[in-house]
Amino acid sequence: MLKDLKNRTASFLGPLLAATKKGRTPYYITIGALLISTLLVYLNPLSVPAFLLFLLSVSLVYVMPLKRVFRIIAAAIIALVLVPVIGIRNIFYLEVIFQISIFAALALGLNIVVGFTGLLNMGYIAFYAVGAYLWAFFGSQQPFLLYSIPGTVPPGTPFLLNPNFFFLFLFLGAAVTAVVGILLGLPVLRVRGDYLAIVTLGFGELIRVLANNLDKPINLTNGPQGITRIQRPTIPTFVLDSWNTIFGPIVGRPIAEGEFYNLFFYVLALIVIMIVIFTVIRLDDSRIGRAWTAIREDELAASAMGIPVVRYKLAAFAVAASFAGVMGVLFASSRIFVNPESFDFMQSIAVLSMVILGGLGSIPGAILGAAVVVILNLQILQGLSLWLSSLRQSDAVIPLINFPFSSISAQLDPAKYQRMLFGLILILMMIYRPEGLIPAKRRRREMLAKKKEIELEITDTKPAIESEAEHGAA
Amino acid sequence: MALLEATNVTKRFGGLTAVDKMNFVLDQGQMVSIIGPNGAGKTTFFNTLTGIYRPEEGGIQFNGSKLIGHRPDQIASLGITRTFQNIRLFGSMTVIENILVGMHYRLKQNGITVLARSGSFKREEAEAHARAEEMMEFVGLQDVGNELASSLPYGGQRRVEIARALASQPMLLLLDEPTAGMNPHETSEAIALFRSIRDKLGITILLIEHDMHVVMEISERISVMDYGRKIAEGSPAEIRADARVIEAYLGRGAAAQLTFQEDSNGAAQS
Numbered sequence: 001m002l003k004d005l006k007n008r009t010a011s012f013l014g015p016l017l018a019a020t021k022k023g024r025t026p027y028y029i030t031i032g033a034l035l036i037s038t039l040l041v042y043l044n045p046l047s048v049p050a051f052l053l054f055l056l057s058v059s060l061v062y063v064m065p066l067k068r069v070f071r072i073i074a075a076a077i078i079a080l081v082l083v084p085v086i087g088i089r090n091i092f093y094l095e096v097i098f099q100i101s102i103f104a105a106l107a108l109g110l111n112i113v114v115g116f117t118g119l120l121n122m123g124y125i126a127f128y129a130v131g132a133y134l135w136a137f138f139g140s141q142q143p144f145l146l147y148s149i150p151g152t153v154p155p156g157t158p159f160l161l162n163p164n165f166f167f168l169f170l171f172l173g174a175a176v177t178a179v180v181g182i183l184l185g186l187p188v189l190r191v192r193g194d195y196l197a198i199v200t201l202g203f204g205e206l207i208r209v210l211a212n213n214l215d216k217p218i219n220l221t222n223g224p225q226g227i228t229r230i231q232r233p234t235i236p237t238f239v240l241d242s243w244n245t246i247f248g249p250i251v252g253r254p255i256a257e258g259e260f261y262n263l264f265f266y267v268l269a270l271i272v273i274m275i276v277i278f279t280v281i282r283l284d285d286s287r288i289g290r291a292w293t294a295i296r297e298d299e300l301a302a303s304a305m306g307i308p309v310v311r312y313k314l315a316a317f318a319v320a321a322s323f324a325g326v327m328g329v330l331f332a333s334s335r336i337f338v339n340p341e342s343f344d345f346m347q348s349i350a351v352l353s354m355v356i357l358g359g360l361g362s363i364p365g366a367i368l369g370a371a372v373v374v375i376l377n378l379q380i381l382q383g384l385s386l387w388l389s390s391l392r393q394s395d396a397v398i399p400l401i402n403f404p405f406s407s408i409s410a411q412l413d414p415a416k417y418q419r420m421l422f423g424l425i426l427i428l429m430m431i432y433r434p435e436g437l438i439p440a441k442r443r444r445r446e447m448l449a450k451k452k453e454i455e456l457e458i459t460d461t462k463p464a465i466e467s468e469a470e471h472g473a474a
Numbered sequence: 475m476a477l478l479e480a481t482n483v484t485k486r487f488g489g490l491t492a493v494d495k496m497n498f499v500l501d502q503g504q505m506v507s508i509i510g511p512n513g514a515g516k517t518t519f520f521n522t523l524t525g526i527y528r529p530e531e532g533g534i535q536f537n538g539s540k541l542i543g544h545r546p547d548q549i550a551s552l553g554i555t556r557t558f559q560n561i562r563l564f565g566s567m568t569v570i571e572n573i574l575v576g577m578h579y580r581l582k583q584n585g586i587t588v589l590a591r592s593g594s595f596k597r598e599e600a601e602a603h604a605r606a607e608e609m610m611e612f613v614g615l616q617d618v619g620n621e622l623a624s625s626l627p628y629g630g631q632r633r634v635e636i637a638r639a640l641a642s643q644p645m646l647l648l649l650d651e652p653t654a655g656m657n658p659h660e661t662s663e664a665i666a667l668f669r670s671i672r673d674k675l676g677i678t679i680l681l682i683e684h685d686m687h688v689v690m691e692i693s694e695r696i697s698v699m700d701y702g703r704k705i706a707e708g709s710p711a712e713i714r715a716d717a718r719v720i721e722a723y724l725g726r727g728a729a730a731q732l733t734f735q736e737d738s739n740g741a742a743q744s
Contacts, residue, residue, distance in 0.1 A: 294575045303550075
C-alpha cells in the first residue's frame, strides 16, 4: 500500500522535479523564490512563515544544480544585502541567524570528534564555556573585582583591556581552548567508547560547576550571577554612517549603534563559520581526515597501519575545541553577559542532536541540523506559543464541541515541549533515517552498499528456491 | 644479519602462557610460515611482533632496532605491516582510501600545508593516488577503487588488506591466515601473489597458515608452534617427517603409527 503510494507520487513528482533541473529553470526558480520571499519578509517583518520561506529559498542556492560562480554570487548577495536588510526590519531574524551560525560552528566541531573520529563527547559545550569565560574575564572589570563581594562593582572600577582586544581574543580563545582540549584529551583518550562519553560528560559538568562556584575564595567568575558588562569592540562612526546612507532608504530608517552591533556580530559569525567550513572540508580530504575516519572504523587496524592514534584523537579534540572557543568569545561579547546556565548539559546534548539530525560525519548536515534545531527552538515553537496564547486571550471557541480556547491549560504551551519534541525527532530519525538529513558521502555509499547487498541476497535466494522446486519436481 | 630476531619472547595472559620462550630468526628475503594447532599462540606471537601486546620477557630486534616498548604505529613505521586473521578493513571507506591510509606515515603533509592546499600537498596526493592504483593493480584488483571496501567479495577484501599493508612499502609483511576461507582457485592466485610480493617487491614474508598445500608449496622454512612453544623448525620436507609435529597435530598414537609407516605426506595435511 505504502509502497504503491510512494511509487505513484514518484511517478507524478519525478517529471516535475526533472523539469526544474533542466536548462535555465533552476536559475529562474532560485532567483524568483529569493525575490518573492525577501519581499514577503520585508513587507511582513513579524511573519514566521514568511521568514521560513526565505530560509527555504536560501537553501535552494545549495540544493539546485547551479554554476559555482552563480552560487557564490548569490550567497554573497544573500549574506551581505538581503539578510542585513530584513534583519534590520526585524532584529530578531539577525539573532536567529547569529545563533544558527554559532551552533553550526559548534556542530561542525563536534562533528569532527563524533562524526569523523568516532569519539562520543558529551561535554563539548565546556570548550564553548571556556572561550566565553576567557573574554568575559579579561574583557570586563572582573580582574579588578577579585577580592570584592560577588555581584558588587565599586564605582570607578576600570576595565582591564581596551575593547578592541576582542579581536586578539578571538584567536587567543581558539588557542586556549585547543590547549584545554589537549589537556583534557591526554588522560581521557585512553578510555574508549561508553567510558569516554561518561568522562567527557563529567568534564562538561566540571567546567560548569567551576564557573558556578569560583566566586570564592577568589572571585574569578562571579558565580551564578555571571559576569556582565563584557566589552564589545568599538565600531568606527564612519562604518555606521556609510551603512545608514546606503541602506537607510531601503530599510526605511537610520539605525543606532546598538542595533548595528547585531549586524556586526552577524557578519563576524559569518566570517568565522566560513573559516570553520573551509578548515573542516580541507582537513577531511587529506591524510588527516583519512586517519580520523580510519580510527573510527577500526582503531587497532589504524594503528597497525602506522597511524599514531592518540595523537590524531588529540588533534581532533583540539580542532573541535578551538571552533567552540572562538564562538564562545563571540557569544560573550555579543551578549555582554555570561552565566553558567548557558553551558549546561542540555546544551551539549542539543549540539549532539544537531550533528545526529544532520548526519554523522556530514558537513552540510551539521549546518542544516543546527539551523533546524535553532529555528525549531526560536521560531516555530515560540511562534506556536504566541499564537496559542493569543487564542487563549480571545473569545474564540472550537466550533463543534464548543470548547473555549481560553480554558486551554498553560501547560500545553508548545515552548514547554521543546525537549520532548527533540526526543521525538531523534527517535524518528534513528528509526527511519539513521544516516541523517544530509548523509555524509561515505555513509551514503555505505547505506547504498547495504541496500544493494540486501537486494542481491533477495535475487540470490530466488533462483535457489526455484531450482530446488524444480529439483523436487524432477 | 638477521632481519628479525626474537629471543625468549614470553607472553602471558593471567595463568595462561600464550607464547613461551619463543626464539625466532628471520633473514632478509625469506618466505617463512608459522604453523601449529589452534590456540598454539601463533597470532599472539604476531601481536607481540607488531606491538599490540607487550611481552613479559624476551627481546625482539628488527633491522637493528629494538621493538619491545614501541607502539604499533611506531613498529609499522619501522617497516613491519600486517594483515589480520579476521579481515579488518575500514569498511565505510573506499578501496583507494583504505590503501591511502596504509601509506599514512609515508605522506608528510601537516595541518598547515593541508589547509593551504600547497603545491607539495597536491603533488603528494596525486602521487599517493597513483601509487594506490598501482598497488591495486599489483594485487589484482580492477576498477573497484571507488567501491566501499565492505562491499567487495571476501577474496577481494583479502586483496585490499594486502594492498593496504604493502602501501607503506614495508620490509617485512606479516600475513595472518591469508588464504583462510578461499576456494582452491583463489588460493592458487594468492600463492602467486605472495611469490610476486617477495620476488618483485623484495619484501620478506612471514605467514601463519593452516592450509598445508600453501605452506608446503611456498615456504622456505617452517616453524611449528604448540602450546606457545616452538617445537620444530626446518624445511618443508623436514617438517613433514618430524615426529613431534605429527604428534602435535594428530596425537601421540597416530604419530607413532605414522612414523612407523613412514607415511609423511598426508600427515600434516589433515
